[in-house]
Amino acid sequence: MKDTIERAVTSAVEDLTKRGLLPPGSGDAATVSIPQNKEFGDYATNIAMISASRAKKSPREIASLIRGELEQRNDLFSEVTIAGPGFINFTVRPELWIKVLDDIHEQGTAYGCSAYGQGRKVQVEFVSANPTGPLHIGHGRGAAVGDTLVRIMKTAGYEVQAEYYINDIGNQMNLLGLSVLSRYRELFDQGISFPENGYQGEYIRTIASELTRIHGEGLLALDHHEAVHVCREYAARSILEGIKDDLIRFEVHFDNWFSESSLYDQHKVDETLEHLKTSGLSYENDGALWFRTTRFGDEKDRVLRKQDGSLTYFAPDIAYHRDKLERGFTKIIDIWGADHHGYVPRMRAAIQALDSEPESFHALLIQLVSLVRDGKPVSMSTRSGEFVTLREILDEVGTDAARYFFLMRRCDSHLVFDLDLAKKKTEENPVFYIQYAHARICSILRNAAELGLAPDMSQVDRTLLEQDDDLDLIKVLATYPDVLVSCAADLEPHRVAFYLLELATEFHRFYNKNRVISESGPGTMARLVLVDAVRQVLVNALALMGIVAPESM
RNA sequence: GCGCCUGUAGCUCAGUUGGAUAGAGCAACGGACUUCUAAUCCGUAGGUCAGAGGUUCGAAUCCUCUCAGGCGUGCCA
Incomplete structure (x- = not known):
């Protein structure tokens, strides 16, 4: 609907421009929005105020010109008014609103989809937790x-790939092997000192x-190096299996699991370092290899290869993003914990060093989650291994509530997760309230x-829906x-959660x-069609959030 | 020290990229069940948008400074 209004406004402005009444480009930067106050109508545009200075006319004067054009569109509007400093307010004809129901019934689960993304290839990389421990609440x-x-970007017409980057190599993996071996030997009273910063969980x-159970005491006989290797490989596989199980249960799907070690197997890391070198973007200093990220606005250059000859985490990460670009993604979205925000400028520098636009890279930073139970904060500490796992949350509140709660705040806002609220079966709990609306309709x-x-x-008397x-x-x-387009454009999925609440409220x-x-009258059919449309949109929006739409409760 | 994020109703948070009288949920208070699910609804109250300047027709939104909280500032990952 908003589209329709925008097109009408644009064509009116173009018409006036052709007739020399407005200067070219007058429609730029103008917006059509829904006014906060219903008395102002269904939609409003600020175009007269925006273009006033360029047209050297008063906003009201411009508004009345545009109004003159749009008043002829009585196929769309029942009323066009000018108000305040120069807003043009529109009231849409009821018949047009009722056509929305046709759209919903025709499109079904596809209602809400658009061509906004124009089929552009997008990659979203997320979770990517090291296989050194179970997924936690963050x-x-x-x-x-x-x-x-x-899911949202798919409906908005992007070609999207979901990817998980597995850091299956490097120091932390050895530390994992050492930690497991240490606990293994403890079981035979042959304890070795637990590694510093080892995994405590x-x-x-x-x-x-x-x-x-698998090896008996067999690992005791192996030399240390060999034993660590066995422990590391087994632990990594077992933990990754657990992570995958958790994600399946959480209704989270990945199209691709990308292994960090594959970058080395395919010499991608060396190639990338070579590329930086030949581009004159790396140099040796103090026995280390540096990347000139300052050339792209980073505050200091970053080390790629340390003095001891080993690579930093950054080096393969550049190779990884180079690989993403080579795979043809025009938009690369990385979802990271907010504690990695210092990493963004150097990654953006890397993207530019790889001859891509900095705007093609988006880092979504997810703020911390804190838990509350009985009105008191639940203490968590990753260091001591006392974090709350995702699995524990799912066991306690279930997938539906967990997904909604994680999505009901903007990403960069701290999230207070109230475990008691998530379990409540009353209106206080937004998940319940929304699902109840669906069940009621069913x-x-x-x-x-x-x-x-x-x-x-086809059996509806449409005039009966004009109340x-x-x-x-x-x-x-x-x-x-419109909500879905705005979510995709701004990368803000939480708006779906708010939309669902609004729709459920309006339905109740x-x-x-x-x-x-x-008992009497054809109004029944009209209202059945109406509530069925609500049901459809609830189903569609809940599906995007990965939440079940129950038929009864 | 420097940088990033946050600061909006008692609480938890939205605010469509600068628009009209700043909104929602919960909590509080007062009402509504002869009813397709009262697991709901209606109403009332609640605000110096952290503070101070600035930019302009117009600021919660943009700029500067101050205050408060969180995070970062590794040749860790």
């Missing part, structure tokens, strides 16, 4: 945000005891079916495609004021 937020963003002991449709009634748009209550509900349904209000199935 990964859960990243997983929910990333997965929902992927209980899961390490579990893995160690699994190794005793119940109505079941009752209608018993009377032999099924929603059928304010009906139109209020339809207007919320009509904004859904409608439900309390209007009886859908009444």
Whole structure:
């Protein structure tokens, strides 16, 4: 609907420009929006104010010119008014609103989709947790945000790939092997000192005891290096399996699992370092190899190869992003914990060093999650291994509530996750409130079916849907495609969560004021079609969030 | 020290890239069940948008400074 209004405004402006009444480019930067106050109509545009200085006319004067054009569009508008400093307000004809119901019934699960992304190839890389421990609650937020963003961008017409980068090589993997071996030997009273900064979690002991079932005391006889290797490989595989299980249960899907070690196998890291060298972007100093990130606005140059000859984490990461670019993605979205924000400038520098536009790279930073139970914060510390795992959260509140809660805040805002609230089966809990709206509609449709009634748009007397209550509900349904475009454009999936709450609220209000199935009159069919459309949009939006739409509760 | 993020109703947070009288949910208070699910709805109250300047027709939004909280500032990953 917003599209339609925008097109009408644009064509009116173009018309006036052709007739010399407005200077060229007057429509630039103007917006069409929904006014906060319903009295101003359904949509409004600020174009007269925006173009006033360039046209050397007063906003009101321009507004009345445009109004003159748009008033002729009585196929669209029942009223066009000028208000305030120069807003042009539109009231859309009821018939047009009712056509939204046709769209929903025709498009079904595809309602909300658009061609906004024009098929551009996008990659979203998220979670990418090291296979050194189970997913914790912070990964859960990243997983929910990333997965929902992927789903949203698909509906917005992008070709999207979801990828998980597995850091399956490097110091932390050796540390993992050492940690497991240490716990393994403890089980035979042949303890070796636990490595400094080793992985402390209980899961390490579990893995160690699994190794005793497989190998008995066999690992004791191996030389140290060999034993660490066995422990490392087993632990990494076992932990990664666990991560995959958790993600499946969390309804999070990946198209590709990208192994860091494959970059070395295919000499991608060397090639990348060579590329930087020949581009004159790296240099030796103090026995280390440096990357001139300052050339691209970073505050200091960064080390690629350390004095001891080993590479930093950064080096393969550049190779990894080079590989992404080679795979043809025009938009690369990395979802990281907010504690990595210092890493963004150097990664953006790397993208530019690889001859790509800095705008093609987007880092979405996910802020911390803190848990609250009984109104008190739950303490968490990664260092001591006392973090709360995603699995524990899913066991306690379930997938639906967890996904909604992780998505109900903007990414860069701290999230307070109230475990008690997430479990409540009352209106206080937004997940429940939204799912209940869906279940209620299904119940109505079941009752209608018993009377032999099924929603059928072709049997509807459309004038019966022109009541304010009906139109209020339809207007919320009509904004859904716009919400999805804005989510995709701004990479802000939380807006779907807010939209769902708004739609559910509007439905419950409608439900309390209007009886859908009444004994007499054709209004029943009209309202059945209306609530069925609400059901469809609830289903579509919940699907994007990975939340079940229950038919009864 | 420098940099990034955050600061909006009692609480948790939105605010469509600068628009009209700043919104929602929860909590509080007062109402609504002869009813398709009251697991709901309606109403009331609640604000110096952290503070001070500035930019302009117009600022929660942009710029500068101050304050508060979080994070970063590794040849860790």
